[in-house]
Amino acid sequence: MRSPALRRSSRGPPAAASLRRACAARRSPVVRAVKYASRLSLRSRPAGTCSSSAILGGSVMGARARCIRAQRREMGHPTWYGAPLMSPPGKLGAGSAILAYVALWVGMVMIGGPAQFRGLVSGLWITEALAIALPAAFTLGVAGVRFLPWLGLRRPSWKHALIAAGVAAANQPVVSFLTWMAHGVLPRAVVEDFDAKQRLLDTVFRANAIPMLITVTLAAPLGEELFFRGFALPALRRSWGPLAALLVSGALFSLLHRDEVGFIGLMEIGVLLGALRWWSGSLWTAMIAHAVNNGIAGGAFLLGWEDPDLPPPPQVLALGATLFIAGAWQLARLLRRPMPDDAEEVPGGPGKGAAAALGLAWIAAVIWGLRLVLLLRRA
Secondary structure (H helix, E strand, O other), X not given: OOXXXXXXXXXXXXXXXXXXXXXXXXXXXXHHHHHHHHHHHHHOOOOOOOOOOOOOOOHHHHHHHHHHHHHHHHHOOOOOOOOOOOOOOOOOOHHHHHHHHHHHHHHHHHHXXXXXXXXXXXXXXXXXXXXXXXXHHHHHHHHOEOHHHHHOOOOOOHHHHHHHHHHHHHXXXXXXXXXXXXXXXXXXXXXXXXXXXXXXHHHHHHHOHHHXXXXXXXXXXXXXXXXXXXXXXXXXXXXXXXXXXXXXXXXXXXXXXXXXXXXXXXXXXXXXXXXXXXXXXXXXXXXXXXXXXXXXXXXXXXXXXXXXXXXXXXXXXXXXXXXXXXXXXXHHHHHHXXXXXXXXXXXXXXXXXXXXXXXXXXXXXXXXXXXXHHHHHHO
């Protein structure tokens, strides 16, 4: 009696049978001899294409290329370096993103708050590393997923990097417009709290100019982008689709900053950063744009341009409204285009031992923060 695998293959078309024979030929000595050269050739091509070496071309290499194309079609979507993917629907989705976000908030309260109380600049670095980035790394480790393919840490082109920086700079009037609108419609008590926070930030930046600028342009983009656009955005997309993933990840990003007046403006920044990641296929563009945005905001505090008693000039508000409409139109165009799932759920990663070590580090940091809070309450 034939095995189930043979029965399935016998029902397939002749072309499928020939592809299976070509795949079996991959173990031949000839293919092993040219394996390294063919991989170099295939990796140099765009995702989803196969090509043989011009020097080592021939029937064996052609069969190998056809075999790889067939395997990639069966897997659903290709990886950028030809690694096997997990069977859909995979291990990561909205549930894992929400659970990691809950852990992030626990870390913000139990790690970030005490750390920043002891030292603002050093506390911000600890917050970004242990409270924000670590839950994402732990979740990927537990799921057994390789970090770099999922997070999208691929080198962007110079064109993408420059466009990301330019878009972040051009987005400043949009943020001013949205914040000004919220400033005018929210309750007076909420607005007064926002104004007091702005004055406090102005004092902090003036007292720690260089350390704060370095922190907001390096630590914040690295930690927050790894979690929100690197880990959470593609996980949410797997469950809810592109538009909902952009909006929800942007809202979660804005909620992290605990700023009612700036909520819409921060959410718009989060959506923009997510769109840049999908447009370029690289998380680095979102990090670059985030760094430029924070650098401009920090510079504005140092120059005294964030005075809450002075509304933005009318021309800035008009420009912000115009750019907001143009940006929404561009986002609609981006969402209408077929977007490949660039977050590749590739088996591997650092392993369960490393994930356990990350979890223990997070627990130790939470215990340290709780101990510090108790000491402060007794004082």
